[in-house]
Amino acid sequence: MTQSPAPLPFTRYAYLGPAGTFTEAALLQMPGVETAEKVPASSVLSALTMVEEGTVDAAMVPIENSVEGGVTATLDAVSVAHQLHIVAEALVPITFVVASRAPTTLSRIRSLTTHTHAWAQVRRWAEVSVPHAEFIPASSTAAGAQALLRDDPAADASICAPLVAEQLGLHVVARGVEDVPGAVTRFVLVSRPGPIPEPTGADKTAIMIPLPEDRAGALMELLEHFSTRGVNLCRIESRPTGDGLGQYFFSIDLEGHIDEARVADALAGVHRISPKIRFLGSYPRADRRPQQITSEVSDAAFSAARTWIEALRRR
Amino acid sequence: MTQSPAPLPFTRYAYLGPAGTFTEAALLQMPGVETAEKVPASSVLSALTMVEEGTVDAAMVPIENSVEGGVTATLDAVSVAHQLHIVAEALVPITFVVASRAPTTLSRIRSLTTHTHAWAQVRRWAEVSVPHAEFIPASSTAAGAQALLRDDPAADASICAPLVAEQLGLHVVARGVEDVPGAVTRFVLVSRPGPIPEPTGADKTAIMIPLPEDRAGALMELLEHFSTRGVNLCRIESRPTGDGLGQYFFSIDLEGHIDEARVADALAGVHRISPKIRFLGSYPRADRRPQQITSEVSDAAFSAARTWIEALRRR
Amino acid sequence: MTQSPAPLPFTRYAYLGPAGTFTEAALLQMPGVETAEKVPASSVLSALTMVEEGTVDAAMVPIENSVEGGVTATLDAVSVAHQLHIVAEALVPITFVVASRAPTTLSRIRSLTTHTHAWAQVRRWAEVSVPHAEFIPASSTAAGAQALLRDDPAADASICAPLVAEQLGLHVVARGVEDVPGAVTRFVLVSRPGPIPEPTGADKTAIMIPLPEDRAGALMELLEHFSTRGVNLCRIESRPTGDGLGQYFFSIDLEGHIDEARVADALAGVHRISPKIRFLGSYPRADRRPQQITSEVSDAAFSAARTWIEALRRR
Amino acid sequence: MTQSPAPLPFTRYAYLGPAGTFTEAALLQMPGVETAEKVPASSVLSALTMVEEGTVDAAMVPIENSVEGGVTATLDAVSVAHQLHIVAEALVPITFVVASRAPTTLSRIRSLTTHTHAWAQVRRWAEVSVPHAEFIPASSTAAGAQALLRDDPAADASICAPLVAEQLGLHVVARGVEDVPGAVTRFVLVSRPGPIPEPTGADKTAIMIPLPEDRAGALMELLEHFSTRGVNLCRIESRPTGDGLGQYFFSIDLEGHIDEARVADALAGVHRISPKIRFLGSYPRADRRPQQITSEVSDAAFSAARTWIEALRRR
Numbered sequence A, B, C, D: 001m002t003q004s005p006a007p008l009p010f011t012r013y014a015y016l017g018p019a020g021t022f023t024e025a026a027l028l029q030m031p032g033v034e035t036a037e038k039v040p041a042s043s044v045l046s047a048l049t050m051v052e053e054g055t056v057d058a059a060m061v062p063i064e065n066s067v068e069g070g071v072t073a074t075l076d077a078v079s080v081a082h083q084l085h086i087v088a089e090a091l092v093p094i095t096f097v098v099a100s101r102a103p104t105t106l107s108r109i110r111s112l113t114t115h116t117h118a119w120a121q122v123r124r125w126a127e128v129s130v131p132h133a134e135f136i137p138a139s140s141t142a143a144g145a146q147a148l149l150r151d152d153p154a155a156d157a158s159i160c161a162p163l164v165a166e167q168l169g170l171h172v173v174a175r176g177v178e179d180v181p182g183a184v185t186r187f188v189l190v191s192r193p194g195p196i197p198e199p200t201g202a203d204k205t206a207i208m209i210p211l212p213e214d215r216a217g218a219l220m221e222l223l224e225h226f227s228t229r230g231v232n233l234c235r236i237e238s239r240p241t242g243d244g245l246g247q248y249f250f251s252i253d254l255e256g257h258i259d260e261a262r263v264a265d266a267l268a269g270v271h272r273i274s275p276k277i278r279f280l281g282s283y284p285r286a287d288r289r290p291q292q293i294t295s296e297v298s299d300a301a302f303s304a305a306r307t308w309i310e311a312l313r314r315r
Helices: A022-027 A044-052 A072-081 A116-129 A141-147 A162-168 A218-227 A261-273 A299-314 B022-027 B044-053 B072-081 B116-129 B141-147 B162-168 B218-227 B261-273 B299-314 C022-027 C044-053 C072-081 C116-129 C141-147 C162-168 C218-227 C261-273 C299-314 D022-027 D044-053 D072-081 D116-129 D141-147 D162-168 D218-227 D261-273 D299-314
Strands: A012-016 A037-041 A058-065 A085-093 A097-100 A111-114 A134-137 A157-160 A171-175 A184-191 A203-211 A233-240 A248-255 A278-284 B012-016 B037-041 B058-065 B085-093 B097-100 B111-114 B134-137 B157-160 B171-175 B184-191 B203-211 B233-240 B248-255 B278-284 C012-016 C037-041 C058-065 C085-093 C097-100 C111-114 C134-137 C157-160 C171-175 C184-191 C203-211 C233-240 C248-255 C278-284 D012-016 D037-041 D058-065 D085-093 D097-100 D111-114 D134-137 D157-160 D171-175 D184-191 D203-211 D233-240 D248-255 D278-284
Touching (some): A012 A022, A022 A058, A022 A184, A044 A184, A111 A116, A111 A141, A116 A134, A116 A157, A162 A171, A218 B218, A261 A299, A261 D299, A299 D261, B022 B085, B022 B162, B097 B162, B141 B162, B157 B162, B162 B171, B218 B261, B218 C218, C012 C044, C022 C037, C037 C044, C044 C184, C097 C162, C116 C134, C141 C162, C184 C278, C218 C248, C218 C261, C261 C299, D012 D022, D012 D044, D022 D085, D022 D184, D044 D184, D111 D116, D116 D157, D162 D171, D184 D278, D218 D248, D261 D299
Parallel strands (some): A111 A134, B012 B058, B111 B134, C012 C037, C012 C058, C111 C157, D012 D037, D111 D157
Antiparallel strands (some): A085 A184, A097 A157, A203 A278, B058 B184, B097 B171, B203 B278, B233 B248, C097 C157, C097 C171, C203 C248, D085 D184, D097 D157, D097 D171
């Protein structure tokens, strides 16, 4: 049985702005966020710094993109530079609209502005549908949209999120122009280390594990600590530490919550072989998909095993 | 003993342009490239398409960044969309200069143009050294530098690679302005499937492995195929396939060459459990670091084992 | 689909005698043995020596006992001292009768003779049913039975196999006197190394593997070679080599035949880490229980993997 | 640092008799046994029953033989039938003497009595040194020696342990007549479940683990619980349970004491996958060989890991 995530105990949020980005759309999914203050930040770094310095309680930042892959820099920043914890995640469908200040048609558009990442995701559509349109890079998709409202805008239209077009009152010339439909971007909400969200039965835990050796088998020994406790991995990525040759760490999301015995036992096992392991948070899954665990790794099984050992030792 | 990589059998190359990018710097490292034709491409996609269509023999594209993390979209494109092979890699130190059209000083710079990724890497320097400078996004660092040569340029200076400043004859106002010194970006040279580069004793092999199940232990079973053959992993990354929930593949770089028995035996083992495994190439390591293998996974050990089995079976 | 074992190409057999033992009963199970010569041997050692020296073609010897445990000395002798191969196995139900020369009843029996091992297996029955009977040790159960036919026999009755009572024309006073009903002893037929019996689809392979280290994980690394090829173990036993402290070897029976790809591949893998591995034979299972193998370790999967590697390498 | 085993808290012992056996020699090694009562038992079963019923405090029984292999029936009896615990082990060098009532020479000996197991261990010596001597089986080596003292003894001499020849005042005709010198038999001292002997830094723990499945990998999953805690195995043996086809248990001796964190953690892990695991005792090693453990499985590492988890959870 899974339970609904509890409302978050925060009143001030930052997010990667400007207003209308997919990141703001992610923030709007958080339970109880409606009445909170929402502050756009100019960069992920800036958003994280606002949390760290206490200007806001939490920040929503992008972390993974099912089309472009992991935006792992964010996770590194959360973990290493800022020592923040993840307290929630959000999944936002990535779909783009073509927006203009005044009603127009695609055939009349001679220039389009957006972020280069967004441009990469609509290239094939653009080659077919607006072959003569020039691309003008913007610092974000929302910034591109806002630029349309200036006097003498540089572009005829922008490629942007539906939310920003709506917020700015732009005219939507075309919808769903992304080349790969169905893409989803993952966002995480980070805060200063504090109370861990309660387990819901459908949770994830994020960790970073330095591993001194890269010999065959070192990763295996690490993973055995998860498999012997029946802990599934959602994501694994090896990363160079930047400290020198042959130095790695593993960035891992696993199924389950640190309050569950199997997760705590696995993390304790990993701590013995890599005492610099970093815990980055346990939080409810955005997809609410309940975990399937076998009876041998249930809390009851861990409890029965401990009771057995203690009875033997008491003799 | 490692051997020098052989010259590449190519006469026309594409690279992620424009001229002067780190990608061009990577291409210039390739043995024998001096006399070849080098064609800038406007995007990774475009470069890969030129290879696929035969317009060029090979393309140099960025693949990994020790500061920003994996540019995994490139690898997916190489593998899935284009079915190309990797035939070489290059490592380029990422260092930025501040370049202007005419001699100037930092204190006089009021606006700076560059790619948003580059801007993220010099943010802390900029806050301290040019606090009042406005950031103007460009579609690439090289495009920003070139824009300085236009009539009435939008920015006073650009943040760009040393190569482009040199090529364009720009004035270098400051060097080494990156916030994290020592960063390196990895590039790969891809071509249509053809002869695999000869083993040099210091090689890598890239593969992609779909894994139908995400249960605890499935990754372990995969990795056992490498550890039982003493094959080290250089990089591992789990990726959603995009085909639905719970579907993953693993993107892996491993030490060694498919012509080595231990690598071939491990790949054959993985093929049995994941027949859709994709081989993306065996190629010389850019760092020329020789692999350390134990006698039990030497080609001689594999050969002795095979001889023993055949003698028993012949009875 | 399993196939019946082929008749054995032997005409002279030794077995652990004297006539009438469970070992002779095991020998009588061999296909085609009816017309062969059957020579009782006074000890396992003697039987093995007869094979080695060519006096007989093969010898049937006991190897394992589901009640008393492994008679592992036999296996060591087969392997180490005599370098023989196992070509068949037999399972014989262990059941004892009380036999006397002339008709009598249990209450009149004052002394019983048998081998001490057999006596251990009927102790509880004896305490209840013939509480006053004295135990007189014999060198084998059959020798005890034969002693009843001497003038002035030392015992009133013997505990022996049904076969010997029948062969000697003794009177059966009681049947099924064993304390643990359903016990089975395992026997193996050994011969000089020669043609390996054809695979039947329900086979076993016996090996001995020296392992230099006893550190945690060394056995795991060994077993990974079996698990990655889907090879089940029927039996595993660690044994001291007798050569000194911390030196072990593993005596293993596994499911499958060396002519099957998964078995050959696993053995080749083990050969790399322990080149002194000894192959002791592949032979049909006595219980004819067919092996369950998954498609990923079928001969076809191994063949497809090899074809894939060869096609890649040919480029 | 290892510590000496503490004296045992027992005053009455049984041992596999009669007096003078290797088993009595094993018992005499126990610290503090000099002043205790020592009762010979006619069989292992009888000795174990005496412990179970409280007639004695503990019993010394043979368990393993470096030449003949495991006497695993004893271990099964200790574990399954009698639910006793092992509290000590002893190693006794197996060496035989030829003993006679009156002084004689080998050439005059026409018959020799001993247990068939002992006879098997001197066969080659006997064939060379007393080729014409007849073998007369005895129920034990000590019983054979004692029979020499009867009126009209059946044999001229006996093959027996040095201890019994000395105790009975027999004449030693030859020493060291065993075919394989250096053999050692292992004995264990068993008692009713009670206080576990204190850890000494050089201990063993005995367990029995039922394993429902025999599929490839089930044993691996079991062993991972030991390897992830750095627990070495001293001995492993698979045994059929006798309950039916495909049912196994594993009899395992491992390095370490249940009071050590790594052993307790491994056993707790195994308990989850096989809750019917039987603990058979933690006791000092007879060879006093200290265990080599790495820092990552020290009690301190387990304690640090637990502290880390608790601090995280307290948030």
